Amino acid sequence: MSRQGVAPGAGEPVLQLEGVEVRFPSPHGSFAVVDRLSLSVTRGEILGVVGESGCGKSMLARSIVGLVPPPGRTVGGAILFDGVDLVRLSPDERRRIRGDAIAVVPQEPMTSLNPTLRIGDQLTEVLRAHRPEMSRSQRRARALEVMEQVGIQFAGQRLAQYPHELSGGIRQRVMIAMALICGAVKLLIADEPTTALDVTIQAQILELFVRLQSEEQMTVILITHDLAVVAQTAHRVAVMYAGCIVELAPVLDLFDAPLHPYTRGLLETLPRRGASASKSHLATIAGAVPDLARPPAGCRFFNRCPHALAGICDAALPALEPVADERWVRCHRWRELPAVAAAAVGAAS
Amino acid sequence: MTAAASTTAEVLSVHDLVRHYSLGGGLPGRPRTRVPAVDGVSFTIPAGTTMALVGESGCGKSTTAKLILQLERPDRGEVRLQGERVDGASRASLNRLRRNVQMVFQDPYASLTPHLRVDAILGEPFKVHRICKAGEIAARVAGLIESVGLSADVGRRFPHELSGGQRQRIGIARALAVEPALVICDEPVSALDVSIRSQIVNLLLDLQASRGLAYLFISHDLGLVEHMSDSVAVMYLGRIVETAPASTFFAGPRHPYSAALLASSPTPDPRQRGRPAALRGEIASLVNLPSGCRFRTRCPLAIARCAESEPVLLPVGRGHLVACHRGEEMAGAAALPARPRSDPTGG
Ligand SMILES: Nc1ncnc2c1ncn2[C@@H]1O[C@H](COP(=O)(O)OP(=O)(O)OP(=O)(O)O)[C@@H](O)[C@H]1O
Ligand code: SF4
Ligand code: SF4
Ligand SMILES: [Mg+2]
Numbered sequence: 001m002s003r004q005g006v007a008p009g010a011g012e013p014v015l016q017l018e019g020v021e022v023r024f025p026s027p028h029g030s031f032a033v034v035d036r037l038s039l040s041v042t043r044g045e046i047l048g049v050v051g052e053s054g055c056g057k058s059m060l061a062r063s064i065v066g067l068v069p070p071p072g073r074t075v076g077g078a079i080l081f082d083g084v085d086l087v088r089l090s091p092d093e094r095r096r097i098r099g100d101a102i103a104v105v106p107q108e109p110m111t112s113l114n115p116t117l118r119i120g121d122q123l124t125e126v127l128r129a130h131r132p133e134m135s136r137s138q139r140r141a142r143a144l145e146v147m148e149q150v151g152i153q154f155a156g157q158r159l160a161q162y163p164h165e166l167s168g169g170i171r172q173r174v175m176i177a178m179a180l181i182c183g184a185v186k187l188l189i190a191d192e193p194t195t196a197l198d199v200t201i202q203a204q205i206l207e208l209f210v211r212l213q214s215e216e217q218m219t220v221i222l223i224t225h226d227l228a229v230v231a232q233t234a235h236r237v238a239v240m241y242a243g244c245i246v247e248l249a250p251v252l253d254l255f256d257a258p259l260h261p262y263t264r265g266l267l268e269t270l271p272r273r274g275a276s277a278s279k280s281h282l283a284t285i286a287g288a289v290p291d292l293a294r295p296p297a298g299c300r301f302f303n304r305c306p307h308a309l310a311g312i313c314d315a316a317l318p319a320l321e322p323v324a325d326e327r328w329v330r331c332h333r334w335r336e337l338p339a340v341a342a343a344a345v346g347a348a349s
Numbered sequence: 350m351t352a353a354a355s356t357t358a359e360v361l362s363v364h365d366l367v368r369h370y371s372l373g374g375g376l377p378g379r380p381r382t383r384v385p386a387v388d389g390v391s392f393t394i395p396a397g398t399t400m401a402l403v404g405e406s407g408c409g410k411s412t413t414a415k416l417i418l419q420l421e422r423p424d425r426g427e428v429r430l431q432g433e434r435v436d437g438a439s440r441a442s443l444n445r446l447r448r449n450v451q452m453v454f455q456d457p458y459a460s461l462t463p464h465l466r467v468d469a470i471l472g473e474p475f476k477v478h479r480i481c482k483a484g485e486i487a488a489r490v491a492g493l494i495e496s497v498g499l500s501a502d503v504g505r506r507f508p509h510e511l512s513g514g515q516r517q518r519i520g521i522a523r524a525l526a527v528e529p530a531l532v533i534c535d536e537p538v539s540a541l542d543v544s545i546r547s548q549i550v551n552l553l554l555d556l557q558a559s560r561g562l563a564y565l566f567i568s569h570d571l572g573l574v575e576h577m578s579d580s581v582a583v584m585y586l587g588r589i590v591e592t593a594p595a596s597t598f599f600a601g602p603r604h605p606y607s608a609a610l611l612a613s614s615p616t617p618d619p620r621q622r623g624r625p626a627a628l629r630g631e632i633a634s635l636v637n638l639p640s641g642c643r644f645r646t647r648c649p650l651a652i653a654r655c656a657e658s659e660p661v662l663l664p665v666g667r668g669h670l671v672a673c674h675r676g677e678e679m680a681g682a683a684a685l686p687a688r689p690r691s692d693p694t695g696g
Contacts, residue, residue, distance in 0.1 A: 167631050198405040200628045225542065229615055255619050266543055278595070280576075281551045283547060285547075
C-alpha cells in the first residue's frame with residue numbers, strides 16, 4: 001500500500017483535494033458539511049459522486065470553484081489544480097480559472113440563467129469576461145459553434161430567445177454550452193445535471209458528457225443521487241455520507257462488491273428487474289442521517305449500520321483506508337464484513 | 350368486500366376523457382389556441398390492483414388525475430366509480446367520489462397544511478365526511494398514525510418538524526382516513542432520498558395487501574413501476590399510446606416510444622451500458638401537433654404513412670393495446686439504434 005498518505009485516486013491527477021473542510025457557523029460554534037475530504041481526480045475520467053440529499057455533494061463542488069455560499073467557508077486543506085492551490089488564489093485569479101479551465105454546470109439551470117437576458121447575450125458574456133480580445137462577431141461565431149457541439153438545433157434562432165422559451169433539456173444544454181464556451185475546459189463539474197429532466201432527455205445529456213470525456217479528453221465530475229446514472233456513465237465512484245467519502249472504487253468493483261455497509265444498503269434498496277420480484281418488499285436502511293451540526297464521535301453511519309459494534313465503531317471516526325488496487329473504504333470492520341455478509345446469505349438460504 | 354369480488358370488480362374506469370386548455374387568449378394579435386392536454390384517454394383499474402401511468406412531463410398524467418378527481422371538469426368523456434358514473438355537478442356524487450378516491454402527492458412538504466399539527470391534519474377528513482363521532486376521532490387518528498409506521502408522539506408535531514419520509518407517511522395516512530378504494534399516487538417517492546424511498550414503497554405495498562387498495566401510480570421511474578404495478582399505460586402528448594399487463598410490457602413493449610422510454614431509463618448496472626436508447630429531439634409541442642402520429646417527429650421507425658393518419662389503439666395481444674402503424678412489426682427495442690457508450694473499465 002505505497003499510496004498511503006496520498007490523496008485517494010487512480011492515475012495521473014488533474015485535481016487533488018487534501019483535507020478540504022467546508023464549515024458553516026452555528027450558535028454552538030461551527031460545523032463541517034464537508035469534513036477533511038481528500039480525493040484525487042484522474043485526468044480524462046468521469047468521476048461519479050453519489051450520496052443522499054444534504055451529504056455535501058454540492059458544497060464539495062462549490063468549494064472547488066470557490067463558490068461556497070456565505071456564511072459557509074472553505075476553512076482548511078488544499079485544492080491542487082494542475083499543481084496550483086486554488087484555496088490560496090485571490091478571488092480575481094480564481095474567477096479567471098472558473099468558467100475557463102474549470103467549469104461548473106450548476107444544480108438548477110433555471111435559477112442560474114438570467115431570465116431577462118437572451119441566450120446569446122448570456123453565452124457571449126462569458127467570452128467577454130474571459131476572452132476580451134475577441135470581436136463581437138467572433139464571439140457570436142463561437143457561441144454558435146459551441147451550441148452545435150452540445151447538440152442544440154436551430155442555434156441561430158436560439159441565440160435570440162429567453163430562457164423561459166426553452167424546454168428543460170435545451171436549457172440544460174445551454175448551461176453546458178456556457179461551461180464549454182471558452183474552449184479551454186479541462187475539468188467539468190456537473191451537479192445533478194439531469195435530475196429535472198425526463199428520461200429520454202436525460203439519456204441524451206448523459207451521452208453528451210460521455211462524448212465530451214471520450215472525444216475531448218475532458219475530466220468530468222458528475223454529481224448525482226442516482227446510482228443508475230453513475231452506473232451508466234462513471235469510471236470511478238465516490239460515495240458520500242454526512243460530509244465524508246465512505247467508499248471510492250472503480251465502477252464495476254463498486255457495483256459487483258460494495259465494501260461499505262452504506263453502499264451495500266443503497267444498492268440493496270433498488271428494485272430488481274424482472275417480474276419475479278414484483279410487489280415484494282424492498283430492502284431498507286433504517287433510521288435517518290445524523291445532524292451535521294452535532295456529528296457523532298465515531299462512524300457517522302453508526303446509528304443505521306447493521307454491523308455496528310459499540311465500543312469500536314462509535315469510538316473514533318474510521319479513516320478512509322486503501323484496501324486494494326484503487327479501492328478505498330471508511331469502515332472499522334471492512335475486513336470482517338465480506339465474511340459477515342456471506343454468513344448471512346448462507347443462513348438465509 | 351370479499352377477496353374474490355375485490356379482484357374481479359373494477360374500481361375505476363374512464364372513457365374517452367378529453368380536456369383542452371386555452372392558451373394565449375386576451376392579448377391583441379394573439380388568437381386563443383386550444384391545446385389538448387388530455388385527448389381521448391380510456392382505461393380501467395380492477396379493484397385491489399395497481400395501474401401505472403408513465404410518460405414525460407407535460408404529457409397529461411397529472412391532468413388525467415385531476416379529471417378523475419373532478420378537480421377539473423372534462424370537456425368530454427366519463428369517469429365511472431365502481432360502475433356508477435361520477436357526476437361533477439351533483440354534491441352526492443362528488444361526496445361518493447371523495448370517499449372512494451384519494452390522492453398522495455409528490456411533494457410531501459407542500460401538501461400538508463403548515464400551521465396545523467399532524468393530529469389536526471389527520472382528524473379533518475373524519476369531520477368533513479362525518480365518518481365517526483367526535484369523541485372517536487382521536488382514537489381513529491392514532492390508529493392511522495400507527496398504520497403508516499409512525500410513533501404516536503408524531504401527532505403533536507407540525508409538518509416542518511418531520512423528515513421528508515415522515516411527511517410522506519402522513520400524506521398517505523390522510524389519504525387512508527376515508528378508507529378509499531383507490532389512491533392516486535402522483536410521483537409519491539420521487540422527492541425522497543433513496544434510503545427512505547424503499548420504506549414508503551414497502552408501506553404502499555403493505556397497505557394494498559391488507560386493505561385491498563387499488564393504486565393509480567404516476568411515475569417516471571420504470572424500475573419502480575415494474576416492481577409495483579399490475580398494468581402499465583404509456584402516455585404521449587395527451588394520448589395513451591400503449592397499455593398492457595406489466596409483465597407483458599416489460600418483456601417487450603410494442604410502441605416505439607415505450608421502447609425508447611424503457612431503453613433510456615438507466616439501469617443500476619454498469620455492465621449494461623450502451624443499450625439501444627436515446628431518442629433524438631425534444632417532445633413536440635401541444636400547440637403545434639404534428640400531423641398523423643404525434644410521436645413521428647422523434648420516432649426512429651416513422652414511415653410516410655405516419656404523417657398521413659393518426660394510429661388508434663389496437664389489440665396486439667391479451668390485454669395489450671398499441672397505437673402505432675408499425676405495432677405489429679415491433680418486437681421490443683430491437684429495432685432502435687444504439688447510442689455511444691462509456692466503457693466501465695475506463696478509457
Ligand atoms: N446556508 C447554510 N447554512 C447552514 N447549513 C447549510 C447551508 N447551506 C447548506 N447547508 C448544509 O450543508 C450540507 C451539505 O449541503 P449540500 O448542498 O452540499 O448537499 P447535497 O449533497 O448537494 O444535497 P442535495 O442532494 O439535496 O443537492 C447540508 O446538510 C446542508 O443542510
Ligand atoms: S465503522 Fe462500524 S458502524 Fe461504521 S460502517 Fe463500519 S461497521 Fe458500520
Ligand atoms: S405510427 Fe409511425 S411514427 Fe408513430 S410510433 Fe408508429 S412507427 Fe412511429
Ligand atoms: Mg446538491
